[in-house]
Amino acid sequence: MTSQHHLVIITGANRGFGASLAHSYVLHSEANSISFVLVGRNHSGLEKVLTELQQITSVNVTVKGVVVGNVDLSNIETLDTNLARIQIAANEMRQKAVETKNIITKSVLINNAGSLGDLGKSTKEFTWQEARDYLDFNVVSFIGLNSMFLKDTLAALPKEQYPDHKTVIVNISSLLAVQPFSNWGLYASGKAARDRLLGVVALEEKANNVKTLNYAPGPLDNDMQADVRRTLGDKEQLKIYDGMHKSGSLVKMDDSSRKLVLLLKKDDFTSGGHIDFYDE
Ligand SMILES: NC(=O)c1ccc[n+]([C@@H]2O[C@H](COP(=O)([O-])OP(=O)(O)OC[C@H]3O[C@@H](n4cnc5c(N)ncnc54)[C@H](OP(=O)(O)O)[C@@H]3O)[C@@H](O)[C@H]2O)c1
Incomplete structure (x- = not known):
C-alpha cells in the first residue's frame, strides 16, 4: 500500500463533534500517518484529545500532532495573531514531513467550531451589534482561516511538484444552511454563507486538486443540542427536539463523524456541495 500521510486541521477539536471527528479520522480514513493541528480555546482539552488519538491501538496509524490553544475565533482583535499561530x-507539521521524507498526500481543514446565536429571539429582536459579533466568529474568522489555509497549502505543495497531493476543505454545516426555521436567523445566515463560500472555492481551485464539502451532521446527541432544547423560542420545534431526545433518536456523534470521514475517503462527492447525515 502506498503511504498516505494527511495533515488534518480541526477547529473546536477539544470536545463535541470536533473531538469525535478527530477520533473517527484516525479510525476510518485511508491515512496510515496523520499530522493533526487541533485548534480551540481550551488548551488542556485539546491536549487530552491529542493524547487519546495517539493512544488508539486498534488501527495501524501513526499519529503526530500539535495543539493551538487559547484561540478564540470570535475575537477579531486577536484573529491575526491566532491565524499566525495556526x-x-x-x-x-509540513517541515517535519519534509525532514522525515513522509510526504503529505492530503491536506484537510475541517471548520467545525461554531455557535448557535440567541435562539430565544426572532429576527426583529436582533441588534446589528449581536449580528456582527455572531458573524465575526462564524463567518469572518472562517473566511480568514480558509484563505490562509488555501494560500499556504498551495504554496507549500504546488501541483507542478506534487501532482498527487489533494486539498480538502470541510464546513460543518447544518440543515439550516438550506432550509429556514423560525428563530434560527443568525445561525442559518452563517451556515448559508459558509456553504456558499465553499461552493465558490470549489470552482476557483478545481484545477489545483482542491475539493470542498459542506456536511450537515444531523441533530447530534450532545451539549449544543442540550443548549437548543434550553433556549429555543419556537414551541413547535422544541416539541420535536424534546421528543427526539426522549426517544433516543438524536444522532450519535461517532456515527455522524464516521459518515463524514468515509465520504472523504471515498472521495466521490461533488465538490462545493451540501451533504446531510440523513442523505442516501
Ligand atoms: N449539535 C448539533 O446538533 C449540530 C447540528 C448541526 C450542526 N452542528 C455544527 O457542528 C459543529 C460542532 O458543534 P457541536 O455540536 O460539537 O457543538 P459544541 O458541543 O457546542 O462544540 C462547539 C465547539 O466549538 C468551539 N468554540 C465555541 N466557541 C468558540 C470560539 N469563540 N472560538 C473557538 N472555538 C469555539 C467549542 O470550544 P469550547 O470548548 O472552547 O467552547 C467546541 O469545541 C458546529 O459548527 C455546529 O454548528 C451541530
Missing part, C-alpha cells in the same frame, strides 16, 4: 503549527 499557520506556524501547520508549517511545523
Whole structure:
C-alpha cells in the first residue's frame, strides 16, 4: 500500500463533534500517518484529545500532532495573531514531513467550531451589534482561516511538484444552511454563507486538486443540542427536539463523524456541495 500521510486541521477539536471527528479520522480514513493541528480555546482539552488519538491501538496509524490553544475565533482583535499561530503549527507539521521524507498526500481543514446565536429571539429582536459579533466568529474568522489555509497549502505543495497531493476543505454545516426555521436567523445566515463560500472555492481551485464539502451532521446527541432544547423560542420545534431526545433518536456523534470521514475517503462527492447525515 502506498503511504498516505494527511495533515488534518480541526477547529473546536477539544470536545463535541470536533473531538469525535478527530477520533473517527484516525479510525476510518485511508491515512496510515496523520499530522493533526487541533485548534480551540481550551488548551488542556485539546491536549487530552491529542493524547487519546495517539493512544488508539486498534488501527495501524501513526499519529503526530500539535495543539493551538487559547484561540478564540470570535475575537477579531486577536484573529491575526491566532491565524499566525495556526499557520506556524501547520508549517511545523509540513517541515517535519519534509525532514522525515513522509510526504503529505492530503491536506484537510475541517471548520467545525461554531455557535448557535440567541435562539430565544426572532429576527426583529436582533441588534446589528449581536449580528456582527455572531458573524465575526462564524463567518469572518472562517473566511480568514480558509484563505490562509488555501494560500499556504498551495504554496507549500504546488501541483507542478506534487501532482498527487489533494486539498480538502470541510464546513460543518447544518440543515439550516438550506432550509429556514423560525428563530434560527443568525445561525442559518452563517451556515448559508459558509456553504456558499465553499461552493465558490470549489470552482476557483478545481484545477489545483482542491475539493470542498459542506456536511450537515444531523441533530447530534450532545451539549449544543442540550443548549437548543434550553433556549429555543419556537414551541413547535422544541416539541420535536424534546421528543427526539426522549426517544433516543438524536444522532450519535461517532456515527455522524464516521459518515463524514468515509465520504472523504471515498472521495466521490461533488465538490462545493451540501451533504446531510440523513442523505442516501
Ligand atoms: N449539535 C448539533 O446538533 C449540530 C447540528 C448541526 C450542526 N452542528 C455544527 O457542528 C459543529 C460542532 O458543534 P457541536 O455540536 O460539537 O457543538 P459544541 O458541543 O457546542 O462544540 C462547539 C465547539 O466549538 C468551539 N468554540 C465555541 N466557541 C468558540 C470560539 N469563540 N472560538 C473557538 N472555538 C469555539 C467549542 O470550544 P469550547 O470548548 O472552547 O467552547 C467546541 O469545541 C458546529 O459548527 C455546529 O454548528 C451541530
